[in-house]
Amino acid sequence: MAESSECFNIGSLVSCKTCFNEDLQGEVLAFDPNVKLLTLKSAASSGRTxxxxxxxxxxxxxxxxxVIREAAASPLPSLPSLNLDKLNSRAKRSIEAKQRLIQALQSGVTPDGQKLFLTICKTIEEVTWMGPNILVMSQVIITPPYLPENVREHKDSKDSNMKTLNYIKKIVDKFHKDQQSVSLNNGTNVAPVVAEVQPVSQ
Incomplete structure (x- = not known):
């Protein structure tokens, strides 16, 4: 067994005795000499392999x-190159989504309207706010209170597409059914059960 040095090679097996008299043993994953921080990997305490x-x-x-077993010093593996275009695109989409949410809050949109907007965004990217109205693909507009009957073609739309209109109506309808289901499961908005009693003939 070799005594510790100022540097630990990745992969070395190390044993440490802490100030609490606790023995720790593991494989070196990382070592930062500036802050004297050693990262060790060991078998799971849960027993799962x-x-x-x-x-x-x-x-x-x-x-x-x-140091129980010294690992040979080897150059660190090269990191995979990052797709900067993809990362920038993802950051831009995230910023745009936050800006749309801010627009909704500033327009006084109801919480249901905001939830519906986010639900549509999960399947369709081209969703924006027009004041309190939701504009989908520049073709369909949803006005408050954001029910299926409030879904109609946008008057400024160049293309008339009934397929898109019906698809958005289905999304809105499913959204409201899911909301009602959640409310019922939480015990809210449950209508009282009234039993109708028929007179019994003697």
């Missing part, structure tokens, strides 16, 4: 470190 425990050990609170 598909999992492992990861511990971050501050060496300032360790009384003894022993």
């Amino acid at each position: 598909s999992l492992c425990d990861i511990r971050m050990v501050n060496l300032s609170y360790v009384s003894q470190v022993t």
Whole structure:
């Protein structure tokens, strides 16, 4: 067994005794000499072989470190290149979604309207606010109170597409049915059960 040094190679097996007299042992995943932080990987305390425990050990609170098995120093693996265009596109979409939500709040849109808007955004990207109205694909407009009967073709739309209109109506209808189901499951808006009693003939 070799005594600890100022640097630990990735993959080395290390044993540490903490100031609480606790023995920790594991494989070195990372080491930051500037803050004396050692990251160790060991078998899962749950006993599941598909999992492992990861511990971050501050060496300032360790009384003894022993290197049980030294791993050969090797260059770190190269990281995969990032698709910057994809990341920028995702960031732009996220910013646009937040801006649309801010527009909705400023327009005094009801919580139901905001939820419906977010529901439509999950399946269709081209969704915007026109004041308190939801505009979908520049073809369909949904006006408050955002019920299926409030879904109609947008008058400024260049294309008339009944298929899109009917599809949006189905989304709105399903949204309201799901909302009612959630309300019933939570015990709210439940109509009282009234039993009709018929007179019994003697």
